[in-house]
Amino acid sequence: MERIFPGSAGAVRQRAPGPIHVETESSTRVVEPVAYTCLRFMLVREGRLFLHSRHGTSHARPGMLVIVCARTLCGAIPEPSATVTTAFVNLDYLLDQLTWRLNGLLRDRHEAELIATKAFRHNMWATTPPAQATADMLDLLDRTEAIQDAGGGFYDIEAVLGLPHG
Numbered sequence: 001m002e003r004i005f006p007g008s009a010g011a012v013r014q015r016a017p018g019p020i021h022v023e024t025e026s027s028t029r030v031v032e033p034v035a036y037t038c039l040r041f042m043l044v045r046e047g048r049l050f051l052h053s054r055h056g057t058s059h060a061r062p063g064m065l066v067i068v069c070a071r072t073l074c075g076a077i078p079e080p081s082a083t084v085t086t087a088f089v090n091l092d093y094l095l096d097q098l099t100w101r102l103n104g105l106l107r108d109r110h111e112a113e114l115i116a117t118k119a120f121r122h123n124m125w126a127t128t129p130p131a132q133a134t135a136d137m138l139d140l141l142d143r144t145e146a147i148q149d150a151g152g153g154f155y156d157i158e159a160v161l162g163l164p165h166g
Contacts, residue, residue: 019093026083033075047082055123072123
């Protein structure tokens with residue numbers, strides 16, 4: 001995962017250690033638009049925020065899941081503050097998991113790419129999952145972030161997420 005800021009020559013500020021990285025941040029300041037080289041799954045925990053990109057806007061509130069595709073500039077304005085947990089997921093890793101999990105249903109990884117292209121045809125969108133699904137996601141994200149903070153590695157994170165090695 002790399003952060004790419006506009007107006008720079010593809011400046012990279014930070015690189016995550018693996019294909020999945022989770023961060024929880026609270027903010028009262030405007031977050032300038034930034035793009036990443038991965039998918040972002042942002043779950044709003046507290047507060048409200050206004051998300052904006054050239055592909056649309058969204059007023060996000062607690063319990064909402066916002067998905068932002070790779071290389072999509074997206075910024076946020078907390079109203080007046082917000083806490084968001086973001087899972088940064090490498091697209092190649094996601095495609096490998098899709099291929100692995102649907103083994104026997106898909107012919108090959110190319111077919112997984114076609115499914116992902118249709119599923120992620122919009123660059124940014126928001127949805128409100130059922131309350132129990134949101135609670136389950138928050139629990140998994142918190143456990144993943146705790147493993148990262150404790151210095152755990154990729155396989156420790158996969159074990160928490162219940163993902164097969166692939």
